[in-house]
Amino acid sequence: MPMMLTYAFSPEYMIHNLTISEIRVAFKHAFRKWASVIPVNFTETDDYGFADIKIGFYNGDHGDGEPFDGVLGILAHSFSPESGRFHLDAAETWAVDFQKEKSTVAIDLESVATHEIGHLLGLGHSSVKEAVMYPSLMPRDQKLELTMDDIEGVQALYGSNPNFRFSSMLESDISTNNSVGNRVQKIRTNIGALQVQIGNKEVVTKPKSIGVLIMTAL
Ligand SMILES: [Zn+2]
Numbered sequence: 001m002p003m004m005l006t007y008a009f010s011p012e013y014m015i016h017n018l019t020i021s022e023i024r025v026a027f028k029h030a031f032r033k034w035a036s037v038i039p040v041n042f043t044e045t046d047d048y049g050f051a052d053i054k055i056g057f058y059n060g061d062h063g064d065g066e067p068f069d070g071v072l073g074i075l076a077h078s079f080s081p082e083s084g085r086f087h088l089d090a091a092e093t094w095a096v097d098f099q100k101e102k103s104t105v106a107i108d109l110e111s112v113a114t115h116e117i118g119h120l121l122g123l124g125h126s127s128v129k130e131a132v133m134y135p136s137l138m139p140r141d142q143k144l145e146l147t148m149d150d151i152e153g154v155q156a157l158y159g160s161n162p163n164f165r166f167s168s169m170l171e172s173d174i175s176t177n178n179s180v181g182n183r184v185q186k187i188r189t190n191i192g193a194l195q196v197q198i199g200n201k202e203v204v205t206k207p208k209s210i211g212v213l214i215m216t217a218l
């Protein structure tokens with residue numbers, strides 16, 4: 001039996017530059033990626049109060065001791081399912097389509113959702129640069145596909161989805177990167193960090209190079 005987790009959007013704390021259906025699609029895609037590799041199902045529910053994962057967009061200090069900070073900087077934070085809070089900074093220019101959203105500080109909603117779901121599942125940050133769980137994302141950039149590192153990390157916690165096959169994934173990964181031993185090492189590091197991720201939050205600082213966001217877990 002796969003584990004079932006429900007998620008819901010706050011009826012009050014939403015953003016208005018995207019439609020609710022655009023937001024729902026971005027999250028649906030993000031949840032589906034993780035569900036395809038582990039035996040966990042995610043289902044949207046209207047019952048916000050009882051949802052395992054509660055998604056909302058908040059401004060500044062919003063009562064959980066982790067205030068948001070306006071444009072860029074902190075983008076989002078999330079907590080493991082016991083709490084299930086999945087908060088995004090309402091001050092960001094959230095985007096699902098960079099053709100439509102021209103802002104230079106636009107942040108890709110699906111990329112951040114995918115990263116945060118990794119935290120909700122218990123994953124820490126990865127040192128593998130291509131990984132979804134790598135703590136860095138540039139404005140107007142996307143990081144949508146789970147890498148071997150993300151998959152190994154989450155499968156160490158939940159096991160594999162019976163329908164998931166590693167082989168095709170492995171081939172493409174190995175063809176672009178021969179340092180398999182190195183990668184295994186990094187996966188171990190990732191798994192080792194899992195125990196300290198409850199209450200994990202995102203902190204983003206702006207380094208000197210323009211437009212690059214570095215997120216650091218505290
Ligand atoms: Zn919060």
Ligand SMILES: [Zn+2]
Pocket residue numbers: 115119125135201202215217
């Ligand atoms: Zn993170």
